[in-house]
Amino acid sequence: MQFVKDLFNFLSSPAIFFTLVIVLFFVALRTRRLWTDRVGTVALVAVVVYFVVSFFDPNFKKVVTAPDNVPIVGMLFLIGFFAWFSLKQAYENDDRMARGEPPAEKLETDEKVWCWPDLVYTELIALLVASIVLLVWAILIEAPLEEPASITVAPNPSKAPWYFLGLQEMLVYFDPWLAGVVFPSLIILGLMALPYIDTNPKGNGYYTFRERAREIALFLFGFLVLWVFMIMTGTFLRGPNWNFFGPYEYWDPHKLVPLNNINFSEFIWVRWLGTGLPQQWLAREIFGILVVLAYFLALPPLLARRWLNDIHRKMGAARYAVGIVLILSMIALPIKMYLRWIFNLKYIIAIPEFFFNI
Amino acid sequence: MSSEKEAVPGKVPEKAKGATPPKVSRRSFLNWIAIGWGSLTAATLVGVAATLRFMFPNVLFEPPSSFKAGFPDEYAVGEVDERWKEKFGVWIVRTTEGFFALLAVCTHLGCPPNWLAAEAKYKCPCHGSGFYRTGINFEGPAPRPLERARIMLADDGQILVDKSRKFLWEKGEWEDPESFLKV
């Protein structure tokens, strides 16, 4: 038993877990066979069984049943379900369209029904069900209330509200101005820009995967992997001092994790050239600055010329520019994460004089 | 537009009468519209700015996080000064180079350590963590060095210690110019 727990603890360490999730995500997205009722049922049962069995572990139970973590568990199930449900429908529609039939929704589009009672009634029932769920939830589980607020005694760990834990998890890899300000703004801007960048006229109003594979892959990668998965990590796997703890590990505030991180400039000047860091910040950070500039300025045209030629042509320069910057920003997160895990890289550009660290 | 359509020869003087004044006044009307919308924009901007300004009160009811710690020449070189420890939880240490302010909070579990002048170390009475004069940990369970507070020179030449800004050694923040007061 302990071995299995250790294995799970080991697998859930950020680097491994994240890699597994990415691989699983891309493999699963393209595997038609997964999106069927049977697989869905099996997966649901498996996850439920996993939770039930894990409940016997005190450490697991303690974290999962913390009052404010209950909604997150619920959310994980709901999002898992709906992800499966939407993709199932998408693949079914794809199959239909492959057969030359219209998507399932199309069959029902042209026929109209009376709002009263069809819609209003279903709405009413939905409200009733929601009310019942909410009331039961409220009766059974007390809303969390801890000790009175104190500005001097910080709980360890101090966590943001759960829906922002993705951002807090990002803080491990990026400075707050990026993780807390720039990236959230980009997420909002990106979402708002979505209808203007995505010029694919297909897939409007029905579930489909094949017709919008790239859009869906990108969006789901952002939503499921970079947002929901990060929230899960931040909630369940981050303990005192924001150290990583496996699901069956005791949250020991004394746990020590070496943070032997090193800046890009140190790699270059200290390790590689052996000359020591230059005094002047521009000279010191010039390589990092060049790398970042190249990533955002040189990479897009390069991509446009080589691999994304068709997209570039279809979208036009303006859409392409906005879209690619947004996508590169999104990808920057996993890139930085891997750089950290593999090279212990702290900052690509580190100018603490101006609070400017990337 | 419509007047043009309806224009009939008999009404010519009328049209001329109607056409000439607008020619003068249209420009002036345009000017009035420009002035109007311009000032309305300005008024809105003032309003928005005033609302923003409203969010910054002239006085604050927060206890000051900083305190004045006397004049530099009141401190002896090489000494750990304990006069502010009880009230503010801060040691002020003067080296040959200058001053730094160490927070008297053990990095292990938050107890206040004591300065043992004879042994030249800070010793935490709770679990025995020991720190050098600089604040670097060398014994006991403390995982990291003591934290430094911002220190600078105030207007009147006194030392100003601001506890709201902390500098952590392990993050390399002791290099920060505000973590150390040069003399």
Place this chain on the structure above:
Amino acid sequence: MSTPKKSDHAHDIGKLNVIFGVTCCVLVVVMIWMVLDDYTREWKDYQRQFNRLDMEKTRREVAQARAQVDRRKIQELQKQRQEAEKRIEQKRKDYEVARHELAKAEAEWYEVDQDQRFAKATYDSLRYDYEVAREEKRGSAQKLGRELAETEKGLADLTARLDAATARKDSAQARVNEYVGQIAVIGKEMAGMRFQQTRLQQKVERLQTNPVFYVRNAPMLDFMNPSLDINQYILDNLHMDINFMTIPRVDRCTTCHLAIDQKGYENMPQPFRSHPRLDLFLAADSPHPIDSVGCTSCHLGRDRGTTFGTAAHTPRDAKQEEQWKKKYHWHPMHRWDYPMLTLNNVEASCYKCHASESYVQGADRLNTALRLFEQSGCFGCHKVKGFEELRKTGPDLKYIASKVDKDWTYKWIESPREFRHTRMPQFFHLTNTNTPEDRARSQVEIHSMVEYLFSVSERLKYSLLKGGGSAPRGQELVNTLGCLGCHVVGEPGDNVQVADRRLFGPNLAGMGSKTTREWIYHWIKDPSHYFSRTYMPRLRLSDQEALDITAYLASLRNPEFEKRPVPKIDPKLRDDVALYYLHQHMREKEAREELQKMSDGDKDVLIGQRAIQQYGCFGCHDIRGFERAQSVGVELTEEGSKLLDRLDFGFARIEHTKAAWFFQKLKDPRIFDVGKVKRREEKLKMPNFHFTDREASHLVTVLLSFTKERVPAEARKVLDAREAQMEAGRRLIKSRNCQACHVLENTGGDIFATIADSGLRPPILEPEGEKVKSEWLFRFLKEPSPIRPWLKVRMPTFDFTDTELNNIVTYFASRHHQVFPYVTYDYRFPPEQVAAGRHLFTVMRCLNCHFTGTVPAGVSAEDLAPDLTMARERLRPDWIVRWMEDPQKIQPGTRMPTYYPEGKVADQLQGILKGDAGQQILAMRDYVLTLGGRSQSVPARAGGH
């Protein structure tokens, strides 16, 4: 369709455009007006003005600082620096090499240091893993243990490398320093010399009204980092009562009083002047630092106000009020209940934190005022928390019939001041009871009061005096024994202007008219027989002395008073008054019946008892039958916080302020009845104390000090163990008026005014605690015996209880941090030491003033010093040493010469004990201590010195 349309619009759009344009412009203007109106604040003008003044001041200081810098030294340093630079120039190449080496060493060090830190972190983390694994008995523990050991080795290796790298770096640095070190040192030295100047210069720059100033303080931008800013202190401990709750004071006074807590602004115009007592207040090192005591906790006023008016300033007098009205448009702030105290009443605020102390250092006015409050017996009629357990002010009337007769008593009650100056107030024939009817009725009441008092009085049997005394001798005794410390002998009716403490006991004028020789004689022999709780001590008078004094006091008469008639009482009126009192608690018919049954004596007793009850005589006197009576006046515990609306000003034309009302009330307690139609029982009852203006205004301060403000324990003056010990003794010292004769705590010695010869005055007791042994002091106070037999003034016997004596002894010892007042001393007197002491004694001619055993004749009192044979019993040996070292330090002005000024030994003493001052003093001390009776018998211990 047929009629041509003029236009499609209801309005002339062109006109609307114009109206729109104009409206928008007006809107902009109004918006800007709003912003500017908000921006303009009174305090900003003050701050700008202060900036200007401060800059001028700082400029002057810069000039001063510059003048103080040693210019020649600077020039020299500059020259040295140039030379050093030249030297580097000459060896440029070597210097460059050294710098290159240093850069290399630093780079290397940086890398090794980082490696070492990483290795340390890895090691720590591994150690944790190992500990956990071992504790949980995991299989991996062993492997981890091995790994840990290996890592430790690696870490040790890296640490060694780091040490080496550090050494290399340091040596490289040292080499570079060979070139530039001197320049750095010179630079540092120059900066140090110019430190003040630079700092002040920077301040001037900050104070300048340059573009930066205008941007920082521009409207709308001034939220970022304005230099004009509201200053405030939040006082969490000193709350302000806003009725539903108390809230912390937020003192914004320093927004305009910008330099109030800083030294050096004493000559600035207000509001920029420094506080006159920075040693006591506001300064960070004073007992009342500004950040915890603030301003309004003492001065009152509105803490949050930032304009002259809304801060609730209070003008000193009518003249200032006029000025303020003109200058600041000042008007009383009606919506604030606690306007600022005028300066003469500020000390009232001390009391809310220092109520636990009988004597507040620095608050002279409050101390005086509180003593007056106590001596006047205000607490007898007015309940005041903290004054409940005090002794009643007036004498016990238990034996009144043994002391005075009825006629005198009648006249005394009717108008005490006709007899002499006294604290006894006048109850009758006052502003609201001055009509003939009132007077007649008052006379009935007084008459009955006297009858009542005599009817309940016990009588003491005094034997007739044997032999007579001499009045002149008696007068001499009164003047020299020390009676004048507490009593004055004035003319009758004379309000003698002497120090308060000397009015502690009654004025002795008219004694002969008041009482008998027998009473005087027995009283001065032993006052407690007549009044057990009297403060009057025994002076251990011999029979003859007592007779002499009696003769003198009996000769003091007040013929005017003796001649005053005692009116006959109209029985009809007496019946009316008796009926009036009876009617108060029974129906008229019953009352009449009751009256019928009463004898004259009964009526007198009834009226007298009721009158005493009504006027509250028992507040100051112990009177039979009133042991449990409740005080008759308004409770004053929170009088200072009383709202102005609750004070009835009547028709009195005085200023409507609390202070003015109090003052008027004290000066003429019945004034607020003037012009009102009132029945007798409705009238104000407070008697007239005939306070002088000075006394009345002092009492106003006291009243203002009684507030409802509840200061939390943290902010109150809390006595530490030592102070608490001292406090009990201090209270006794105050209540027994010790300071009338002795100087103590820098005050007192009022009797000195009557003793011209400074050698004959009572001793100054400042150093007493460290000087004398506690057991000696205890015995002395219990049974005083003369120390300076030539003094005429006599230390009285106070008949303290042992507890009281202990309190006093502890007080003296604690004052000088003598933690353990009773100490055994281990005397050792090596003969050679004593011999040297004796030799010194003769050389220094100590016996010119001091003596051993008998007082030498023919020496003036001024030149006499205490008998040294008492030293062993009386003095603390270590004090003798300190005294010899520098008597002036202990008791400035003492006639004892300083033999060792600053530790130097006089020429003629050089030969003794190698001319060592310390040794000489010790020798003399030892010698002095052998002078006492038993000293010779104490053998020197083995291994003595």
Place this chain on the structure above:
Amino acid sequence: MPNVREWLNSLKQKFAPKEGQPPVPKRVRDYIGGSQIWRSFLRHGLPKTDRIRALVVLSNVLLHLHPVKIRRSGVKLRYTWCMGGLTFFLFLVETVTGLLLMFYYRPTLEYAYVDIVELREQVPLGVMRELHRWGAHAMVITVWLHMFRVFMTGSYKPPREFNWNVGVVLLVLTLLLSFTGYLLPWDQLAIWAITVGTNMARATPLLGHEGPGSQLLALGDVKLIHAGSDARFALLGGRFVGAGALLRFYVLHCVGIPLVAATLMAIHFWRVRKDGGISGPL
């Protein structure tokens, strides 16, 4: 008294079963259904005919958000998940429970925490607080799922770009509503979650005092952006999470954000109809 009796008798006579008349219940129903009050409030009979069904939706301000008729796919839960509707419902739940909580809750340092404890322990049906809090969490989840569904069905594509944008803003507002409410219990969870959350605002470029570029906003050595004048301060009304923050968050939570959100919701729903109803394949 006699008058009342007479009146009752007259009523009895009036409703006494007479021949050829329908039974009493029906007559009562007809009486009520025919009364002016009833007709003025409900305007139409039971929706038995299509005309009345249309009238129900058309003549009711609450229901007229809906079209009279709707595509069959639009009512299929399989397609819509009903997440938008649930979000709106939860918003209403939050409004009502929040309003009730306001009767007991005082946003001051002295009382905030004890008021919450009182709600839990003493206030009758203090479970309102649980409803409010769990409803808030549920709303965050449903709004995410709503967005997820809208994306998966491509319903942001023309002509719904504008409404998608409104939706994104509403999503952000929902998070802000939850975030501002998180502080109000004034317990350790609240204060530190908000401290951690708002600490990021310190690093706002230019406008945060620890953000890149804030040093540029300075006049010589006079810093214009510092802890007392930066973006986080505007949010908190103080340098740290204290009395000012509690009050500001309370006002934003109870009035500011709900007002904006309600307005945008009205626009959102109206646009759904104007853009051709709930989306479906074209």
